[in-house]
Amino acid sequence: MIANIKPKEATSIINSLIGGVVPKIGVQHITVGRSDEINAMVAALEDVKNGHSMVKFWIGDFGSGKSFILHLLNTVALKQKFVVANADFTPDNRLYANDGKGQALYAAIMDNIAIQTKPEGGALPTLMEKWMEQVLMKTAQDNNIPVTEIRAPQYLSLIQTGIMATIAELTDVGGFDFGTVVMKYYEGYINDDELLRRNALKWLKGEYATKIEARQDLGVREIINDLNYYDMLKNFCKLFVSMGYSGFVINLDEAINLYKISTGAMREKNYEKILSIYNDCFQGKVSNFYINFAGTKEFLENQRRGLFSYQALKSRLEANRFESSEIRDFAQPVIRLLPIDNNEIFVLLKKLKEIFDINYKTDIDFDDYDITQFMEEIYNKPGAAEFLTPREVIRDFLNILNILRQNPAFDKRKLFGEIVISDERPSDELMAGIEEL
Structure with missing residues (x-):
């Protein structure tokens, strides 16, 4: 039953x-x-919760359960108070690009952010408002202002100072514009200005196409684009952890679409981006960050077009030579999914x-x-x-x-x-x- x-x-x-x-x-x-795979998920999430970061590659044939594993990972992560996001690679979404495809991947990730109370996605506004409330409470406490009065107009500059101070502590790249947009979001939130709040959310989700449009709406000089979106994901990871969440889990499915990039140089740039993320996570340059890729055996092992065509990744992702179908190693970065019997x-x-x-x-x-x-x-x-x-x-x-x-x-x-x-x-x-x- x-x-x-x-x-x-x-x-x-x-x-x-x-x-x-x-x-x-x-x-x-x-x-x-999938008990062994589930145990590996739980162990990995526990490590990430404790401040580590990691990358996993879930590899299997068509129909072997890769997407199922990522959705199961979502369920486990949400119960452990992680912020989770999912996105599929497509011909128009990729890790590296110079024509908006990296920005499109970022937008897809941010649009699908989920928390335990909103498991189906669309949780970014909820998270931002929760963080705003935390800033309000802290500012009221630090300045001996009654909680019932902290939203009054005379305290706006105090709240703005608190927001910028918090953002400065959390961000390494793009912090000023990020903080400016968050302040605009707060202004819209506190003054019931739905247009301002929506424009700020549009910027945070990477949906502005031009800097001119963003400057007109929000007064910022930059937008999230192909070059800086990964830094913004790391900024959000720090923000979520500061709010009390365990970390940020990002699941990227249909990685075969990177394998299918027709231009060798562009395909290599995407694999170079995977290497950069891999190194960031395993060298401790980022904390509480967990990224999963799901793809086929060809995406991983093909010597001409797959990850193994990029030598630096091949040396990191080759299987444990002592592993067999009977003796598995679920601690390594690549987990091969065997068919269920x-x-x-x-x-x-x-x-x-x-x-x-x-x-x-x-x-x-x-x-x-x-x-x-x-x-x-x-x-x-x-x-x-x-x-x-x-x-x-x-x-x-x-x-x-x-x-x-x-x-x-x-x-x-x-x-x-x-x-x-x-x-x-x-x-x-x-x-x-x-x-x-």
């Missing part, structure tokens, strides 16, 4: 998995066969049947024997060994349950017989395989 699942989580799980994507919430209810798939499908019934308030006639029959049918189909992934098994299973929910008298065995296996790998996976040949 699945305990403590909320209706919202059940709906998110079923709708997302039918759509072929990982649910944003509730993944802890469908976790099977058939017994674990069976347990997962049992959980999904229960969640499906909870979501639709039904009790479909589909017992353990039926699940076994479904698995035998799908895994014995032509092409299953080459192309079948847990994602497709789950989607077919839930699609059958949906048919039976709406057509209770239909013969489930007939549905099993209609299962067809096809190669659903994305084109980049196919191209990677061709290149290896």
